[in-house]
Amino acid sequence: MSTDKTPDILVVDDTPANLQLISGMLRSHGYKVRPVSSAALALQAAKAAPPDLVLLDINMPEMNGYEVCTQLKASDKTREVPIIFLSALHETIDKVKAFNCGGVDYISKPFQFEEVEARVNTHLRLKSLREEASSGRVSLRRLTLRSRRVRML
Amino acid sequence: MYDKVGRLTGAEYVYAEEQTNDEVVRPRSFLSKDKIATAVPAELREQLRDAALRADLDDMLAVVDRIQTRAPEIANELRSRLQSFDYQSVLALLESEVAVS
Numbered sequence: 001m002s003t004d005k006t007p008d009i010l011v012v013d014d015t016p017a018n019l020q021l022i023s024g025m026l027r028s029h030g031y032k033v034r035p036v037s038s039a040a041l042a043l044q045a046a047k048a049a050p051p052d053l054v055l056l057d058i059n060m061p062e063m064n065g066y067e068v069c070t071q072l073k074a075s076d077k078t079r080e081v082p083i084i085f086l087s088a089l090h091e092t093i094d095k096v097k098a099f100n101c102g103g104v105d106y107i108s109k110p111f112q113f114e115e116v117e118a119r120v121n122t123h124l125r126l127k128s129l130r131e132e133a134s135s136g137r138v139s140l141r142r143l144t145l146r147s148r149r150v151r152m153l
Numbered sequence: 154m155y156d157k158v159g160r161l162t163g164a165e166y167v168y169a170e171e172q173t174n175d176e177v178v179r180p181r182s183f184l185s186k187d188k189i190a191t192a193v194p195a196e197l198r199e200q201l202r203d204a205a206l207r208a209d210l211d212d213m214l215a216v217v218d219r220i221q222t223r224a225p226e227i228a229n230e231l232r233s234r235l236q237s238f239d240y241q242s243v244l245a246l247l248e249s250e251v252a253v254s
Contacts, residue, residue, distance in 0.1 A: 010208065016238055023210075034208045037238040045208035
């Protein structure tokens with residue numbers, strides 16, 4: 001996420017009402033949102049134009065969120081895109097699976113939008129810092145300090 | 154059992170015809186790949202397809218707004234499908250058309 005670009009978020013959920021709700025809230029806070037209701041379309045869209053972040057439901061027909069995440073992490077184009085799971089599953093094992101397949105965070109439904117936005121912001125900032133660091137514009141020390149600050153939020 | 158009753162009583166049973174699935178399933182809408190190909194210029198169809206592949210709803214709706222002046226019925230149907238996130242059916246209409254042309 002660069003400062004001169006509106007963050008682009010791919011939201012994946014097979015329930016249209018959820019998509020409407022999350023997309024509307026994120027849009028109203030200035031994000032560009034690409035809502036998708038199927039795993040196959042999500043993979044296609046992410047590869048066609050990698051987003052800055054993915055909000056991903058787990059329980060979907062045909063292909064679940066874990067499989068989508070695994071495929072995104074297997075592709076050079078989308079490997080670095082942070083994926084936040086958004087799910088009604090509350091078991092620890094579900095959360096562990098989400099992290100094991102490459103997710104950076106997990107938000108339980110029902111959620112408060114403030115929490116979603118805070119986590120989205122945090123991961124967008126971390127991604128931005130990683131990109132800066134890898135392009136050599138900041139020192140490793142500065143990255144560490146900023147990351148600590150982000151985590152404190 | 155009905156055969157047996159029929160033989161004993163001389164009654165003849167006439168069975169109603171079964172309703173087939175074809176009679177129950179109705180087309181989703183008037184929209185077809187031919188109609189889109191005829192009414193919507195290739196440039197707009199291509200832009201819509203590109204936006205659908207990226208799942209960029211804003212871009213898709215912007216293209217549909219441009220289709221509105223040329224083909225309002227088609228634009229309304231496309232908008233309705235897009236607003237319910239049914240990009241797949243829109244892509245199917247456009248992909249088929251692209252494959253034919």
